[in-house]
Amino acid sequence: MEAPTYIVVDLETTGSSLSKGGRIIQIGMVTVSDGKIIQTFSTFINPEQKIPAFIQELTGIRNEDVESAPLFEEVAPEIRETLEDAIFVAHNADFDLTFLNAEFQRAGIARWRGLVVDTVELSRLAFPTAFSYKLQDIASELGIPLSSAHRADEDAVATAKLFMETEKKLSSLPFRTLELLHKRSFGLRSDISSLLFRILSMKDRSAVGSAHTSFKGIPLKLPEQEESVRPLRYERQSDPVRLLSKTMPYFEYRESQEKLIGTVSRALAQKEEVVMEAATGMGKTIGYLLPAAEYALSSGEQVIISTYTTHLQEQLLRNEGRIVKECVGHPLSIALVKGMSHYLDLQRLSEQLASDDESYDETFTLMQVLVWLVSTSVGDLTELNVSGGGQLVLDKMRRSHMRTPVKEERELDFYDRARKKAATAHIVVTNHAFLLGGGLGEKPASLIVDEAHQLIQAALSKKKRTFVYTNWKYIFGQIGNSEDEQLFTRFLAVSQQTGIAAEHELLRLEYLFNRISEKFDQISGTLSARFIQSAGNSRQKKWSFPLSSIGRQETEMMVMFKLLNSWIDLSRTLLSRADSLTELEISQHVILNDWRYWTEEIAENTIALADIFVFPAAEDISWAEGDLRSLPNSLAVYNRPFEVTDPVNNVLGPLRNKYGIVLLSGTMTVPADERFILRQLGIADSVPLIRFEPEPEFYEGARVYVVEDMPDIRQVPQSDYIEAVADAVTQTVLVTEGRCFVLFTSQDMLRRTVELIQDSGLLDEYMLFAQGLSSGSRMRLLKSFQRFSKSVLFGTNSFWEGVDVPGDALRAVVVVRLPFTSPDDPVYTARSERLMAQGKNPFLAHALPEAVIRLRQGFGRLIRSKGDRGLFIVLDRRIHTKSYGPEFLRALPPVPTANVTLEKMVSSIEDWYNEGG
Numbered sequence: 052m053e054a055p056t057y058i059v060v061d062l063e064t065t066g067s068s069l070s071k072g073g074r075i076i077q078i079g080m081v082t083v084s085d086g087k088i089i090q091t092f093s094t095f096i097n098p099e100q101k102i103p104a105f106i107q108e109l110t111g112i113r114n115e116d117v118e119s120a121p122l123f124e125e126v127a128p129e130i131r132e133t134l135e136d137a138i139f140v141a142h143n144a145d146f147d148l149t150f151l152n153a154e155f156q157r158a159g160i161a162r163w164r165g166l167v168v169d170t171v172e173l174s175r176l177a178f179p180t181a182f183s184y185k186l187q188d189i190a191s192e193l194g195i196p197l198s199s200a201h202r203a204d205e206d207a208v209a210t211a212k213l214f215m216e217t218e219k220k221l222s223s224l225p226f227r228t229l230e231l232l233h234k235r236s237f238g239l240r241s242d243i244s245s246l247l248f249r250i251l252s253m254k255d256r257s258a259v260g261s262a263h264t265s266f267k268g269i270p271l272k273l274p275e276q277e278e279s280v281r282p283l284r285y286e287r288q289s290d291p292v293r294l295l296s297k298t299m300p301y302f303e304y305r306e307s308q309e310k311l312i313g314t315v316s317r318a319l320a321q322k323e324e325v326v327m328e329a330a331t332g333m334g335k336t337i338g339y340l341l342p343a344a345e346y347a348l349s350s351g352e353q354v355i356i357s358t359y360t361t362h363l364q365e366q367l368l369r370n371e372g373r374i375v376k377e378c379v380g381h382p383l384s385i386a387l388v389k390g391m392s393h394y395l396d397l398q399r400l401s402e403q404l405a406s407d408d409e410s411y412d413e414t415f416t417l418m419q420v421l422v423w424l425v426s427t428s429v430g431d432l433t434e435l436n437v438s439g440g441g442q443l444v445l446d447k448m449r450r451s452h453m454r455t456p457v458k459e460e461r462e463l464d465f466y467d468r469a470r471k472k473a474a475t476a477h478i479v480v481t482n483h484a485f486l487l488g489g490g491l492g493e494k495p496a497s498l499i500v501d502e503a504h505q506l507i508q509a510a511l512s513k514k515k516r517t518f519v520y521t522n523w524k525y526i527f528g529q530i531g532n533s534e535d536e537q538l539f540t541r542f543l544a545v546s547q548q549t550g551i552a553a554e555h556e557l558l559r560l561e562y563l564f565n566r567i568s569e570k571f572d573q574i575s576g577t578l579s580a581r582f583i584q585s586a587g588n589s590r591q592k593k594w595s596f597p598l599s600s601i602g603r604q605e606t607e608m609m610v611m612f613k614l615l616n617s618w619i620d621l622s623r624t625l626l627s628r629a630d631s632l633t634e635l636e637i638s639q640h641v642i643l644n645d646w647r648y649w650t651e652e653i654a655e656n657t658i659a660l661a662d663i664f665v666f667p668a669a670e671d672i673s674w675a676e677g678d679l680r681s682l683p684n685s686l687a688v689y690n691r692p693f694e695v696t697d698p699v700n701n702v703l704g705p706l707r708n709k710y711g712i713v714l715l716s717g718t719m720t721v722p723a724d725e726r727f728i729l730r731q732l733g734i735a736d737s738v739p740l741i742r743f744e745p746e747p748e749f750y751e752g753a754r755v756y757v758v759e760d761m762p763d764i765r766q767v768p769q770s771d772y773i774e775a776v777a778d779a780v781t782q783t784v785l786v787t788e789g790r791c792f793v794l795f796t797s798q799d800m801l802r803r804t805v806e807l808i809q810d811s812g813l814l815d816e817y818m819l820f821a822q823g824l825s826s827g828s829r830m831r832l833l834k835s836f837q838r839f840s841k842s843v844l845f846g847t848n849s850f851w852e853g854v855d856v857p858g859d860a861l862r863a864v865v866v867v868r869l870p871f872t873s874p875d876d877p878v879y880t881a882r883s884e885r886l887m888a889q890g891k892n893p894f895l896a897h898a899l900p901e902a903v904i905r906l907r908q909g910f911g912r913l914i915r916s917k918g919d920r921g922l923f924i925v926l927d928r929r930i931h932t933k934s935y936g937p938e939f940l941r942a943l944p945p946v947p948t949a950n951v952t953l954e955k956m957v958s959s960i961e962d963w964y965n966e967g968g
Contacts, residue, residue: 054085055249057168058137059214061207062147063110065098069153074098076117077110078126078151079207080133083140086218088211092133093204095120108815110201127158134163142186142210144169144241169241170213172415176232176243177217179419180434182831189213191838218246224425225263225270226254231404231421238414263425266463267401271424274468291316291341294378307743311338314741319346319354319497319711324703326503326729327715328742330944331911333749336371339499339713340478344375344383346497347477352710353496355479357486359505364389364480367501372480386469386476387429390485394450394466395420395430402644403448405637412440420448430465436831447648483509487698498706503714504728504904510695516659518688520575523656527568530649532561539564542646545639551628556621563618570611577607578675579682586679595877598663598673598688608664615657622650663690670694674877691878693885696733718907721900722941728904745917747945752920753913754963755940755948756956761926764868773800776867777807779926779953780843781814783865786960787922789817789841790862794909796870798823801845804867814843821845863922864913869929869939870905871898899935903942910943922960 059081066073075096082090095112097120107113130151141147144167152162174181174189181192187200190209193216197209221229229251236244263270292309311329318325319342329335343354358364368387376383400420408414416437423435432445456464473479474494483506500506531537539561546552552560586594629635629643663673670693678685706712714734721727725740758779764772780793795801805821808814818839819825820832836844872879883893913921923943930936931950940948951959 055245056089056137057083057140057211057214058134059083059140059207059211060147060151061141061203061210062150063106063112063201063203064150065100065102065106067146069150072100073150074100075123075150075154076102076106076112077203078130079203079205080130081207081211082133082137083211083214086215088208088215091204091208093207094126096123096126097121105812105815108812111199112202123154124158127155127160131155131160131163134165136165138166138168138242138245139163140168140170140210140214142170142206142213144171166242166245168214168243168246170210170217172239172241173217173243173246174213175436176415176418176422177220179423179436181436182834184436186210186213188835188838218250221247221422222250222254224422226251227265227268228270228421228425229254231269232418235408235414235418238408238411239418240411264463266397266460269397269401269404269421269424271397271463272426272428274463275428291345291378295337295341295374298374298377305333305745307745308334308338311335311743312342315339315499315713316342316346318713319343320350322709322711324707324712324734324738325714326719326734326738326740327713328719328740329715329717330743330745331717331914333743333745335715335717336367336501337374339501339715340367340371340375341378343478343497343499344379346711348379348381348383353477353479353494354499355481355486355496356499356501357481357483359483359502359509363502364482367480383478384472384476385478385480386473387480388469388473388485389431389482390488391451391466392449393431393433394464394469395424395432396448396450396454397463397465398454398456398460399448399644402637402641403444406641407638410440412438413444416441416444420445429469447645451651484513486702487513489701495706495710497711498703499713500715502716503732504716504719506699506714507695507728507731510698511691513698514692514695516662516690518656518660518663520683520686523571526649526652526656527564527571530564532564538642538645538649541642545642546625549629549632549635549639551632552625556625560618560621560625563614563621567611567614567618570607570614574607574611575683575686578688579677579686582675582677582682582686583679593676593678595674595676595875597877597880598675608660612657612661612665615653615660619650619654619657622646626650659690663688668692672878672881689877693881694733695731699732717911718904721903721907721938723903723938724900727900749917750914750944750946752918753923753944753946754921755923755925755943755946756959757925757928757931757948757950758953758956759928759931759950760952761928763928769800770803773803773807776800776926777804777811779924780804780865780867781808781811782953782957783863783922783924783960784814784817784843786957787862787964789839789843791843791865792861792863792912793843793845793865794867794870795845795847796868796873798847800867801847805845816841818842819845822847861913861921863924864909865924865926866906866909867926869902869925869927870909871902874898899938903938906939907942914944924956 061079062075063077064073064075076098077093077095079093080091081088095117097117099122102112102114102117139148148163148167155162171184175184178189178193181189183189183192186206186209187197189195190197190213193213195209195212195216197205199205221232224232229247233244233247233251236247262273264273265271291312307329311327311333314325314327315338317323329338340356343356346352347354356367358367364387368385372385376385400417403413403417404421408417419435419437419441427434432449435441435445437445450464450466456467461467479496483500483502486500487506487510529538531539533540533543543557546557582594582596585596626643626647635643662668662671667673667690671690672693673688673690675686675688677683677687703712714732716728719728719740720742726734726736729738729740761779762772762775780791784791793804795804801821802824805819805824809819818835818841820836820842822832822845824845825832825835832844832846836842874880879893879898882897886893886896910923913919913923923946930939949956949959
């Protein structure tokens with residue numbers, strides 16, 4: 052088969068809108084055939100108009116560059132001829148082809164029509180775990196050079212190389228995977244089917260690959276061989292620091308780390324409970340992982356390590372786990388376990404593949420999963436980077452308690468494989484949510500809890516229940532009734548075909564559903580009316596209130612609760628009958644599984660409803676939130692426990708005096724109240740609290756600036772304050788040349804500040820990443836931030852801690868406001884009332900220490916090793932004007948602190964950098 056010709060095109064234009072007169076200023080074209088670049092072509096084009104300043108900054112193309120360039124009409128025939136009989140390729144092809152065809156039409160040349168391949172769609176398919184599909188991001192991840200992004204000549208070459216990499220990746224897939232992909236590829240937005248057909252035609256049908264097996268004809272990676280565990284002959288080392296110095300090429304001795312290792316070793320060996328605060332940068336993770344490994348190897352007992360996030364789990368396994376394995380010089384098994392819902396259910400995937408797709412998201416997500424399956428060893432769905440609609444598709448394929456894999460499936464089932472590996476591992480790594488949920492409860496073991504202060508948030512999140520109007524309406528819309536074409540209609544047909552339900556049962560199922568929908572709308576209307584009444588004449592549109600302010604609606608909710616339980620019981624009865632059927636078509640299986648999924652979604656939401664409205668615990672806090680401009684759509688009711696001691700003690704209680712318990716964190720104390728966090732966790736005063744500080748010279752590269760001429764937010768309009776923040780951030784970024792975190796306590800203030808900075812154009816040459824505005828998860832934003840030398844990351848609560856940016860990758864942390872919880876926060880209000888009832892000052896007893904801890908966590912992002920240099924800049928003048936200000940400064944490490952004007956700070960930073968710190 053003759054290799055087709057692909058013409059890879061990239062355009063730079065005066066603007067993104069044709070309707071507003073946008074014109075081409077540069078075109079790059081690369082000819083690719085048979086996996087090789089054959090020819091390149093590029094030219095500037097005179098747009099016959101001035102190039103906007105921001106386009107000049109973005110592309111580096113100036114007016115003088117295009118002044119003597121040809122008009123598009125002069126090069127159009129050559130471009131059109133080059134494209135003839137070729138396949139058009141571009142990154143975001145709709146944009147380039149639409150612009151190009153508009154220019155052809157303007158030049159009196161026929162529009163180009165032919166096959167089109169979009170490398171955005173293609174790279175999302177070939178590399179489904181990539182963190183970003185922007186050209187510069189995916190090029191960087193694949194090692195494709197791209198020194199000058201937003202120049203058509205270089206972008207076209209980079210896109211051509213990306214196209215070749217995707218072709219190479221797809222060609223490496225098993226024949227059967229390619230068959231399954233090709234079958235669905237006709238539903239894609241670009242002509243990837245032609246590429247897949249060519250690869251298939253050149254592929255050896257029998258080439259399955261020794262690294263792959265299959266489940267019901269779906270190729271997947273073979274299960275990893277379990278690490279063999281030798282007989283216990285391991286002798287603990289008397290000098291573990293020597294092990295580290297021999298293993299780590301850039302090992303830096305820290306006395307505090309050596310003491311930490313010794314303390315963890317003793318706690319595990321003597322079955323003690325101990326709490327430790329280990330400052331950032333002293334090698335805390337290695338400090339507990341090494342003694343844990345030695346204890347597990349020498350004693351034969353398992354050690355469980357719990358972290359706050361799944362990202363930290365993976366980081367521990369990938370980085371410190373590898374180092375410790377090399378240190379001990381003995382086979383060491385470390386297993387990672389997450390909650391069941393993280394893992395793919397192979398049976399559900401096979402059923403989805405056998406059915407007809409309902410949408411583009413379903414088609415494309417299933418194709419991404421097929422590609423991912425031949426490389427993933429763990430089957431964790433969080434590895435995938437899918438669209439919002441794709442997440443809904445993945446949700447239907449998650450492992451759950453609703454189905455137990457049959458015998459022949461268990462060997463391949465990802466969750467069962469993870470649990471099997473964990474059962475025999477020396478060390479099991481999990482997260483706080485899974486730990487608190489009793490996921491590892493059947494096998495007690497010594498326990499190390501990293502980021503132990505986050506047990507509070509994990510316990511609160513685990514117990515938090517929500518009643519969200521839009522969630523319920525979405526579920527109702529998915530199920531529907533016999534008058535529409537939603538799931539109930541299909542379930543009705545399957546029920547009648549298989550005989551799992553009598554006519555009266557189906558009528559009752561629909562009757563109950565209609566009554567539930569009516570009751571829900573009635574209750575939502577009443578809640579909205581009372582919500583508006585409670586808001587009164589307030590000018591603010593977004594409000595939250597204690598639930599008592601709008602009424603709990605116990606009577607009406609009890610009616611709805613009973614209707615829901617009747618519907619759930621009947622639905623589960625019918626599903627249990629379906630489980631006994633052996634002769635079902637694939638399409639019937641899919642419909643029944645969809646029905647089961649939504650039945651359990653309703654059941655879970657019903658529990659939440661009961662916890663809030665029907666059987667609320669006396670100590671729980673419930674509140675409503677909403678936007679007065681969009682009720683009832685914005686209505687949500689939340690419920691949280693007041694205390695978290697019970698779930699924490701449910702985990703720690705059975706281990707005490709039988710196993711070692713180590714709780715540690717970089718921020719476990721505040722100067723005025725060392726056991727503030729421990730009291731919330733229910734840790735007895737008799738449990739020792741040990742603090743490990745790094746050597747004094749560790750923070751030599753740090754400076755703290757308090758900007759004293761910032762306005763007082765309570766004395767000026769908020770818009771004036773945000774303008775001052777934007778100016779301070781801009782000047783800081785310019786003097787540090789980027790690499791800044793800017794930390795907010797309000798998403799609204801973050802958004803308005805970023806928009807003002809963007810409008811000013813002063814930071815146009817910097818990459819600005821903003822939580823809640825830029826797409827992607829927290830970790831994807833962090834990775835994007837680290838990939839660019841001139842970048843700024845704007846974040847709220849979750850960026851105050853738990854992110855690691857070593858070395859020169861982070862030069863400054865800017866704190867916009869001291870991180871106090873809003874006094875209007877319902878949980879804070881409830882806590883304040885209870886503290887006042889106990890005769891305590893809620894500000895001093897809770898709000899202040901909580902804010903001090905968060906500020907310490909923010910500082911912890913800055914200095915991660917002895918050689919790091921960085922600036923910690925506080926824009927909130929309260930830190931030096933209020934009586935509580937010294938509490939914040941005392942909580943920071945002993946580093947030089949200066950109260951300065953913004954102008955003085957900028958000049959001081961310039962001098963500091965010029966002097967080399």
